Amino acid sequence: MSRMQWARPSQFNWAFDNMGGTPLQEAVAGVWSNAVAQVGEDGTVAVQAPNPGGGRVCFFRGVWPTTTSFPWDGFWAEPLTGDITNYYLGGSFINQGEETIVQLGTPLEPGTPVQLYYLYLTGEKAAKYEPLNTYPCIRRACRSRDDYTYDFAVDRILDLMSFLYFAGQEQGRDYTAVFKFLWDAFYARQESRTPPLVHDSFERRFWDKGAHLMYRGATSGMEVFSVFQTELAPGSASRALHVRAELPGVWDAAWFGYGLDWALTDSPFNEIDRVRFQLLGAADTRRLHHLSKVGTGSAVLTLKGDYLREEKSRFVVQVQTTGAVGQAKFRWSRDGGLTWGASNLTTGDAQHPLALWGGVEVYWEGGQGTHLVAGDYWTFWGGDPAVHPRRLAVILNDSNPTDSDPWGPAHTYVHAVPDRFAGMTGFEIPFSQFWRLDNVIDDGDRVRGNWGVWYAASQPGQSDITLSDREETETLFGETFYTQRQVTWNLSPQVTSFGVWVGIDSQRLNSTGRIHVNFLLKPVISGANSLTVRVKVKDAQGSYFYRDVSVAVNSWQRVTVNLAEMIRESGSGPLTHPLQVVDVGVPANPPLSGAFFLTDLKFDGHLAFANSSRLRLLEFRLEHQGLPEHEWWLDEVGVNLEVEDPYPYAPRLAISLTPYGQNPWRGPTPVHYAHPLAPYLVRALNLAQNYNQL
Numbered sequence: 001m002s003r004m005q006w007a008r009p010s011q012f013n014w015a016f017d018n019m020g021g022t023p024l025q026e027a028v029a030g031v032w033s034n035a036v037a038q039v040g041e042d043g044t045v046a047v048q049a050p051n052p053g054g055g056r057v058c059f060f061r062g063v064w065p066t067t068t069s070f071p072w073d074g075f076w077a078e079p080l081t082g083d084i085t086n087y088y089l090g091g092s093f094i095n096q097g098e099e100t101i102v103q104l105g106t107p108l109e110p111g112t113p114v115q116l117y118y119l120y121l122t123g124e125k126a127a128k129y130e131p132l133n134t135y136p137c138i139r140r141a142c143r144s145r146d147d148y149t150y151d152f153a154v155d156r157i158l159d160l161m162s163f164l165y166f167a168g169q170e171q172g173r174d175y176t177a178v179f180k181f182l183w184d185a186f187y188a189r190q191e192s193r194t195p196p197l198v199h200d201s202f203e204r205r206f207w208d209k210g211a212h213l214m215y216r217g218a219t220s221g222m223e224v225f226s227v228f229q230t231e232l233a234p235g236s237a238s239r240a241l242h243v244r245a246e247l248p249g250v251w252d253a254a255w256f257g258y259g260l261d262w263a264l265t266d267s268p269f270n271e272i273d274r275v276r277f278q279l280l281g282a283a284d285t286r287r288l289h290h291l292s293k294v295g296t297g298s299a300v301l302t303l304k305g306d307y308l309r310e311e312k313s314r315f316v317v318q319v320q321t322t323g324a325v326g327q328a329k330f331r332w333s334r335d336g337g338l339t340w341g342a343s344n345l346t347t348g349d350a351q352h353p354l355a356l357w358g359g360v361e362v363y364w365e366g367g368q369g370t371h372l373v374a375g376d377y378w379t380f381w382g383g384d385p386a387v388h389p390r391r392l393a394v395i396l397n398d399s400n401p402t403d404s405d406p407w408g409p410a411h412t413y414v415h416a417v418p419d420r421f422a423g424m425t426g427f428e429i430p431f432s433q434f435w436r437l438d439n440v441i442d443d444g445d446r447v448r449g450n451w452g453v454w455y456a457a458s459q460p461g462q463s464d465i466t467l468s469d470r471e472e473t474e475t476l477f478g479e480t481f482y483t484q485r486q487v488t489w490n491l492s493p494q495v496t497s498f499g500v501w502v503g504i505d506s507q508r509l510n511s512t513g514r515i516h517v518n519f520l521l522k523p524v525i526s527g528a529n530s531l532t533v534r535v536k537v538k539d540a541q542g543s544y545f546y547r548d549v550s551v552a553v554n555s556w557q558r559v560t561v562n563l564a565e566m567i568r569e570s571g572s573g574p575l576t577h578p579l580q581v582v583d584v585g586v587p588a589n590p591p592l593s594g595a596f597f598l599t600d601l602k603f604d605g606h607l608a609f610a611n612s613s614r615l616r617l618l619e620f621r622l623e624h625q626g627l628p629e630h631e632w633w634l635d636e637v638g639v640n641l642e643v644e645d646p647y648p649y650a651p652r653l654a655i656s657l658t659p660y661g662q663n664p665w666r667g668p669t670p671v672h673y674a675h676p677l678a679p680y681l682v683r684a685l686n687l688a689q690n691y692n693q694l
Contacts, residue, residue: 020128023121025058025137030115032073036066039104039112047093047100053120054099059137061117062086063104068115075117075136084223087114157186158678165681183682192645196276199258199618199638202230202239216256218245224254233280233424233633240280240424240635247624248350250300250365254630257395257619258637265613272639273610274430275394275618280633281419285386288360290467291626292450293503295376298367299325302350302626303380308359312383312466317362319376325349325364328372332356334382347372358382379452387469388420391445392632393621396434398612406616409438409508413609416445418482420471424635433480434609438509441582441601442502444469444483449502449601451485454585461492467500470597476520476556479606484520484599491592499536499585502601504578511563512577514603518560519584525553525594531586535561536569538581543571548587556597649679649687 028035028051035051045063048054061075068082078084090105100118108114119137126132131141161182164175200214218224227244245254262269287307301317313334320343321329331343334357341357348354353361360382364371396413399406413434417427435446442449453465470486487500504511523531531553536546545566549559566575582601618637622630679687 017126017128017130017132020126020130022126022132022138024124024126024132024139025119026053026122026139027075027136028052028116028118028120029073029075029077030064030070030117031066032070035116035118037114037116039108039110039114041110043104043107043110045102045104045114045116047102047116047118048098051116053118053122055095055097056121056123057093057095057100057118058121059119060088060091060093060100060102061119063088063091063102063108063114063116065108066113066115075119078228085221093118157182158675161678161681162675165677179678179681183678183684186678187649190649192648195642195644197638197641197643199641200241201636202241202634214256214258216254218247218254219252220248224248224252227631228256233635236424236635238635240278240633242631242633243622244629244631245622246628247622247630248628250302250624250626253621253623255395255619255621257617259617260615262615263613264615268641268643269615272431272615272641274428274640275396275415275434275637276426276428276639277394277637278424278426278635279392279417279421280424280635281390281392281421282631283388283419283422284390286389286627287383287386289381289387289389289469290451291378291380292452293376293378294452295319295373297322297371297373297376298369299347299364299371299376300367301378302363302365304353304361304363305359307382309357309382312381313358315356315360315378315380315382317356317378319347319372319374320344322370322372322374324371325366326352328374330372332362334358336379381467385468388418388471389625389627390419390630391416391623391625392419393446393623394429394434395617395619395621396431396609396612396615397617397619398609398614399616400614409436411616412436413607413612414446416482418445418471419632420482424633426636429480431610431612432478432606432608436607439514439603439607441504441509441603442485443600443602444481444485449504451500451502453487453498453500455491455498456496457492457494458496459494461494463489463491463495465489465491465498465500474556474599476600477558479600481520481599484597487596487598489590489594491590493592495590497534497585497587498590499534499583500596500598501536501581501583503581506578506580509603510577511579511603514563514577516560516562516604517582517602518558518604519601520556520599521551521559521584522556522597523551523553523594524597525591528553528591531591532588533559534583534585534587535559535566536583536585537563537566537575537579538583539571540576540578540580541571542580543573543575544569544583545573545575546587558600648690649684650691 037045037051039045047057064079064086065083068079068084070077071080085106087104087106087108091103093100093102133139133141161179164178168175216228224245224247226246227242229242230239231242233240247254264270264272288303291303314336316333316337317330319328319330325347326349328347329344330347331340333340345354348363350363353363355361394415397411399411403411414437415429415434437447440447451467453467455463455465466488468486470484474481489498525531530550532548533551534546534548536544538544546569547561547566551557551559563575584598676688676691679691
């Protein structure tokens, strides 16, 4: 097993100034430190008496309204309630004489009372070997009688055992029982973690970030997080990270994760091949599903509420006049467009949703260019089966800091977990299950495309083709799929062919240069052993090309079609990229009833993280997915890191460790010793030898 220099993270936060002369600082924590001021007429904020440190500020963290509350007096505590916007972000400060002028990044009205978070130089310097704090700033370790800085100094137990030993030699007393008592108290605190190492168990306060290197962000600002803290998980005696976010717009997202920047080519990291975590969601269901759009307008339709009726309905929402959201007219149907429930209704935005029927409301968000074009239409189903619409994306990034687009699709690998599991559920995901998405059309979870159905008949008749989610976890050819598309049909004898299609967003996925289109398929049909399936694509010119494939019935198989071998069905040739649609159907004599289970529709093969040489980020991402509210509990995040502790049972403060090995001996550094006499007194001779090697 590999040895790792930083297998035992320290909780300790005091240091010795080995050289002397370190400038000392002090932290000011807003209302907790009575550090309040008012925004001036020119929009700036001044740090001046009675607030300390005017003219000597060395770091400015932020400005919040005085009504914003923080959970404790720690300098890095996150705002808890009220206006949590940091109005300093993007701003600057300058020291001028006895005051510091702060330019806000986001303006506030003159006269607004605010609280200030900053660090300032006290003008003092540390003496040689003086004990110091390094968190949240460099200051004296013991500043008052009720300062409990030394609470974590567990190696003082070892010193006490040594002092008692020498005292016993002088006094002629036997302190063996005391040695055992002290050693037992020490030993229980210093046990090494057992591999595989869990990177974060969240058995900590959120503000005690330590070496966890956790970050978070959101497209529309940090205020989308109504909860982001460690709490006791529901039904559990252990803490977990509780995240609740509200994403107002359809393009909004929120994320949080860990900056790792590990080279996977060196030991022990070259043996890591999977991510582990435990996850609990709200597991909310919805009876609205398979929203699909046909049209050229930029607006996105969002469904609000849920379908409350018993009978199944196929809704159609069609634009009648071209224009912007709030101006264009539309009509709607609940029977697939055979009849219209209402017409000439004015489209509305998120603040003005329109009620349709059965508890369903709709609204639009416009994009670039023309929002709505006459003839644009959306279809969706209301009714059973209920589905679990939310997914949590788990993302690995393999970029280097020098890459031109480090956060782009070429360096982003995704696994997505649906919110349908009861209770806290453990996941172990191999690196091979994290995929780039720039060739994935639809896999049910990572990418969910817009689907539609069609059929042709020699004469009218009663036929039904239903699209739904099949929420069954399947392991197919070594890969895990939580959700598959299910196509169920009951056709009249007059139906001559049918199919299902999915649109391709060419801005996200361009088919140019691709060789194959492929997918996993299981036809479920009674009384047959095989079936002819037609795979069809619509090219950039609107022409259709196809290839017929014979597939086995009642078993999973991968269907692969070479794009260069496809035959023109309609329009003009040759096949022109980028492709717009992929269609899967039965071209002739379809069975009157049956089902398709379909997933993993993509071009060419998976581009998996398993071949990456660097792990820069491990991230969890929440996207709108047609729903603004998202809530998750996350615990026991880690990888299969198998390493041994090079200093078992050494005190956490006995050696200074960083992710890159031991610290050099310079400046304020954690204490570098452990008294070897203590383990000798309790006959732990192996540990006494270990301490001598520190």
